Amino acid sequence: MSAFAAPVVAWASGEDDPSRPLVVLLHGRGSDETEIVGLAGHLPGEASYAAVRAPIEEGGGYAWFANRGIGRPVAESLAATMAWFRTWLDEVAPAGRPVVLAGFSGGAAFAGGLVLSDPARFAGAAILYGTLPFEDAGVPVEAGRLTGLPVFVAQGDQDHVIPAELLSRTWSYLLGASGAAPSARRDTGGHGLTQGTAVELAEWLAHRLAWLTRRGQGPVGMAPEPAGWPTLxxxxxxxxxxxxxxxxxxxxxxxxxxxxxxxxxxxxxxxxxxxxxxxxxxxxxxxxxxxxxxxxxxxxxxxxxxxxxxxxxxxxxxxxxxxxxxxxxxxxxxxxxxxxxxxxxxxxxxxxxxxxxxxxxxxxxxxxxxxxxxxxxxxxxxxxxxx
Missing domain, CATH: 3.90.1150 (Aspartate Aminotransferase, domain 1)
Known part of the structure; x- marks a missing residue:
């Protein structure tokens, strides 16, 4: 934690509008906040958009990029970096302000770690051409954990950057056992954001933002004490x-x-x-x-x-x-x-x-x-x- 400098943040409009929901864009390996913030131009105008630079320079992206699985050193880095990120997030988006995460590649793994660690903190997540942090990442991945959380998932069927086994596990979990409400897209292509995905992501986000305006966020995750089944x-x-x-x-x-x-x-x-x-x-x-x-x-x-x-x-x-x-x-x-x-x-x-x-x-x-x-x-x- 002490080794991390203050976040470098690019705002799509040059500044934050705290009256609007916040969408945080998380870049992949070999990229930075100045590139992924351009995605905001294709997304609904009802939100405020921030792109956050990964705090670890080595590899040019979020260091837990899980293309070879997750081991203890990476898990420790993930936990420390999530704490660093949450300190910033809780300042710009205190309780009551909806937050949606959108991560590409390594940023998708980070977004996945954040929502799995604290599902109720977020109002949605887009996992774009990346994997959840499986193996020894130190985040819980059990059935029903993301119930009530809308998730957008996009993958390329010829992606050779992320191992196929990790992509498959991510897809299966988010579209089934996680409980998330999953809007999903598979492209004929590799490891890159397509125009079709950007269009569908914008549509999904527009509907979710409209829901949040009408209804608020609602409960997420497993209930501590389910009411029980009077019909069983x-x-x-x-x-x-x-x-x-x-x-x-x-x-x-x-x-x-x-x-x-x-x-x-x-x-x-x-x-x-x-x-x-x-x-x-x-x-x-x-x-x-x-x-x-x-x-x-x-x-x-x-x-x-x-x-x-x-x-x-x-x-x-x-x-x-x-x-x-x-x-x-x-x-x-x-x-x-x-x-x-x-x-x-x-x-x-x-x-x-x-x-x-x-x-x-x-x-x-x-x-x-x-x-x-x-x-x-x-x-x-x-x-x-x-x-």
Whole structure:
């Protein structure tokens, strides 16, 4: 810490506007703040943009750039540099001012370390052509840790700078077990920011900034004491066995592997469509063939619905998919993700309810009971009867 000088910061407009959310741009190896600050010109004008120079000169970028994995010396450097960065950040963005991180390459690893160390401190993160700090980095990487945090992920399918194994682990974690609401893009190309990625990043950020203006940041991470599941035996959600299925990373979000047998899908729909006060019909938000569950007389909060205007609180996807989308309160959403039953939707907390989840289709009768219990909890949420 004592070896680090005060941060060198480039502001996109020449100065900060503390009345606006802050977006911090973090450069990669061989670059500096004067290059990455130019990205701000392609991003929404509703934020204030700062680019921060890496404090360690060797290598020309953030020294924990994880192209060979992370070892103890690098982990110690990461911890010290995060503390250095947080001292600066907490001065320019005290509690109450939303902060979004956008890191490229080595800066992506640093941004990942920051959000994993303290998820609730940040309102979003863009991990661009880089890896999270895995191995011995000293930051927690467990299931559900980033629930409630919108994340934008971009990678190149011919990136030979970052090892493929690290890119794959980063992609899989952020798009599944982390609980983050993941907007993701894969480019045909290598280790460089493309125009298409810049356009999608700007769109994602515009929606997130608009959400923050309307609604504020909301909870992030695992709840210390989940309220429990009144719709499941013992009030507890068991762990799902096996790996998470493969899920399509673009809209429409759909389950691609390990899908539910058709007869179980029908049994599940029969059970759910028979819940009190529920009507069924074509979903108002999903793909053709998806069956919506609507509670016309429900009086729960808008966040309890996928489409609040028509009170659609869940829907079941067509037979080739068999997964469901539901809306749950934050603590139950995080628990469902951590136990392996669900993952966040890419629009959660960006365009739609923060508790917007995909629940994987049941593979056997025991899982049918559990999945039905999860959806029944969303039904109670719609009527304001949870907690």
């Amino acid at each position: 035996p013992g009030g507890t959600l068991p762990a799902r066995t096996g790996d998470r299925p493969e899920v399509h990373f673009r809209i429409p979000q759909s389950q691609l592997t390990d899908t539910s047998p058709p007869q179980l899908q029908e049994a599940l729909f029969a059970r759910l469509s028979g819940l009190d006060g529920v009507d069924s019909g074509p979903s108002m938000i999903s793909v053709p063939g998806a069956r919506g569950l609507v509670a016309p007389d429900a009086d729960g909060p808008d966040d309890a619905f996928l489409v609040a205007e028509v009170k659609e609180f869940a829907h079941l996807h067509p037979e080739h998919d068999g997964s469901l989308h539901v809306a749950l309160p934050h603590d139950l959403a995080a628990d469902a993700i951590a136990k392996g039953w669900a993952q966040s939707h890419m629009w959660a907390g960006v365009r739609l309810s923060p508790g917007f989840l995909m629940v994987y289709g049941p593979r056997d009768e025991a899982e049918l009971d559990v999945v039905a219990g999860i959806v029944e909890a969303s039904h109670r949420h719609a009527f304001g009867r949870l907690g």
